[in-house]
């Protein structure tokens with residue numbers, strides 16, 4: 001169980017006037033400004049949940065994760081993870097958690113992966129039988145066998161990431177923080193990694209906080225997402241409800257046999273948004289399926305037009321989230337996708 005209560009983090013930044021005179025002035029008098037990276041964030045994550053923690057670049061994701069995992073201390077507020085305050089009790093906290101932080105490694109650069117894992121076994125005091133069982137499983141699910149004799153520095157990005165995940169889950173931690181675990185990886189490695197996270201979560205009830213810009217990761221792994229923007233939570237809820245609440249969550253691609261163009265029937269004007277793409281005789285109709293169904297729309301259109309073909313697609317999460325990022329928290333209400341939790 002993770003309880004985050006009203007945490008904020010401000011960075012103190014050194015500010016210098018431009019040019020040579022600025023550099024000289026700064027030698028004698030330093031000017032600082034405060035930058036708020038995380039602003040009064042609260043949420044609770046029960047045991048066994050996989051939560052996607054997402055936001056655009058610089059939104060404050062890493063800063064939040066660093067506070068929850070004990071690397072940084074919040075300036076205000078508090079964090080409790082399984083009864084422990086992570087930044088106050090770092091040693092005890094380390095035994096309970098696993099982490100993969102993007103480009104950084106917890107494996108030893110110059111020695112074979114197997115020896116790195118052995119060392120971590122001792123550091124985390126993992127019983128031999130648990131170690132052997134886990135290693136056997138990791139070999140199978142992450143396809144590790146061939147990588148174990150190789151030093152980390154000789155591994156490709158995807159190979160290294162598979163080993164990092166094995167290291168993060170080696171001691172059966174109750175909470176795992178994953179910061180961009182699939183960044184830059186090819187599709188087959190991404191699939192492997194997602195399968196592995198799912199399996200570990202299912203078998204051990206591992207709580208996972210996943211930070212990623214890859215919306216496929218979110219779609220496949222997380223029922224709940226927390227979206228932050230400019231340091232504040234702008235959405236905390238299910239992925240499904242985010243999609244449903246978005247202004248348009250479906251699109252009909254329509255091909256009609258008409259040289260006179262296409263106008264929306266009056267009955268659809270309030271519920272359907274028409275987009276006219278470059279392609280001749282093709283039209284896009286955006287709508288929300290909780291307001292009007294695709295078949296109702298098609299019935300109306302077929303009264304006036306000869307429809308050659310049509311397809312209905314669901315709005316991908318990329319689009320939903322992109323719209324929220326672009327509009328920002330101040331416009332999120334218009335989008336109808338906001339449920340602020342704190």
Ligand SMILES: Nc1ncnc2c1ncn2[C@@H]1O[C@H](COP(=O)(O)OP(=O)(O)OP(=O)(O)O)[C@@H](O)[C@H]1O
Nearest residue numbers: 011013035037055056057058059060061062063064
């Ligand atoms: N050590 C630091 N010193 C000063 N400012 C920092 C520091 N770390 C982060 N920031 C600033 O705090 C804000 C939040 O940064 P953070 O790294 O938490 O964002 P993020 O959501 O993880 O971004 P990204 O997706 O790009 O990794 C940014 O404006 C960043 O410039």
